[in-house]
Amino acid sequence: MTEVLLLGRRAVREVVRYPEATIPTLFIPLFFLAVNIGQVSKTFPSSTTPFLNGQGYVAFQLPVSLMFAVATATSGLALVTEIDNGYFDKLLVAPIRRSSLIFGRLTADLVRGIAASAFVLVAGIALGARIQSGVAGALVIVLLSALFGVAYAGFGILIALRTRNVQATNTSFLLFFPLLFLTPNFVPFDRLSPLMETLARINPVSYVIVGLRSLVIDGWDAGKIGAAVLVIAAMGTVLTALSLRAIATYDR
């Protein structure tokens, strides 16, 4: 446990000292939030759009921006850079469990995820969103978003360990775009075309967005929140397990 904390603290330090790596990951979600609201809010006025439950469109878009803010390849990139410059070997030759290297990174992802989602949430509130589930709901939103970021980080880590290639790891982030857009990101499920609805209902990320959105717009909906938690837990378990296997068999 100590080694996980030591490595986690170092990874957090890395994030703090490389703001140039974090700023773009915060700019993108805010950019999409502003652009999407600007383009669509006249189409969906709060007074005549039932799915907004009386709020502005910003409330509907906020969860999508939260996803953008936390789904980064930062950990994977840091790891592949470390593999590249030889520091990774130094860590592998230390008498620690290899899994600590993964859990250390994920610890930093949790910390960064909390900071990033809190930042985006505050921006959303400043743009007029109200959190129907209250302060406790806002905390749950931040925590679930951060945990989704931790689960998603497994992608980058896995690709870093399997390819040991900076470019491949960098572009792993692009995998997220289809996953994020094949969702009810602009309108609810029932407003999508039949094909899009089918794809969105298959896509697990949809349920994370729907769960977070329910906390913003509807209040507490155990079913939707439960589904989001389930998806995050399943995704986190699978990707972390694959990463652990990848590091256990690294050069073995």
Place this chain on the structure above:
Amino acid sequence: MNGGAIAAVSLRRDFKGGIEAVRDIDLSVSAGEIFGFLGPNGAGKTTTVRMLCTLLPPTAGTASVAGLDVVRDGAEIRRRIGVALQEIGLDPVQTGRELLELQCGLYGITGQRARSRTEELLELVGLADAADRRTKTYSGGMKRRLDLASALVHSPTVLFLDEPTTGLDPASRLTVWEEVRRINAGGATVFLTTQYLEEADKLCDRVAIIDDGLIVAEGTPEQLKAEMGHDVVSVSLEGADPEETAFALAGLPGLQRVVAEPDALAFYVDDGAGSIPEIVRLLDREGIRVGALTVSRPTLDDVFLKATGRRLEEEGQERELEEAAAR
């Protein structure tokens, strides 16, 4: 496995594409030795070190470090060894102090003990003044020294140094040598790879020469040189015809062989100094005018040449020039 610090029997590592990086080598390093593993680039030095450090499993054969099997007892070996790999493994974002304190933590040294050990090591490698700067601002020599310090946090019993002085200026090289001697005097066995013959000669108790995955010579530097059983008289040609010159000296008493070098010929003879008058006489008789005549006792380079048919120093120098050009 024997009780030595390092032992390898028929150790082998193949890579994809039929590359035989290390081909069934035997090694035996006694506790307290500084053992030099000498060879050109791509000879298999780093692959051997990685296998001994438990970073890479052998394809075949066995190896033990500190009496423990590299495959079975990897975790226990990692607790006892210190490693500074050829690729300097430093995290550019951390300061020297942070890096060493983290390294202490990974070896179970925490709190005040970690802080004082870090301070001690920073002093030892002369980085106390730069301790709070990020390592990316360090020079090549400083990085090497910090890397060395980070391999020492837990006072390892066996220290692996993979080309610890490659790319360093002569002054930094001397500092590292002093450090290695001091660590060794403290009781640690040192296994160091190098492509510098001078380093192996000056620093190591025993040397093995590896070429193309095979160990081609092994012994103390003195033994290896003595086994050569010859001196070398180098005749710098400065315009003289190499074939004519070699022909003129073909009857030189005690001549073992002649090796062509750039604008020179190296004559391997039983007694270098004693053959000079005869060389001068023979050249004079044929009217051949040459530049300088230089007598040298055998060096490890000659040992390498005899074992492999190539000179190591030239390869090393060429590589350094390429690296300098690349920078």
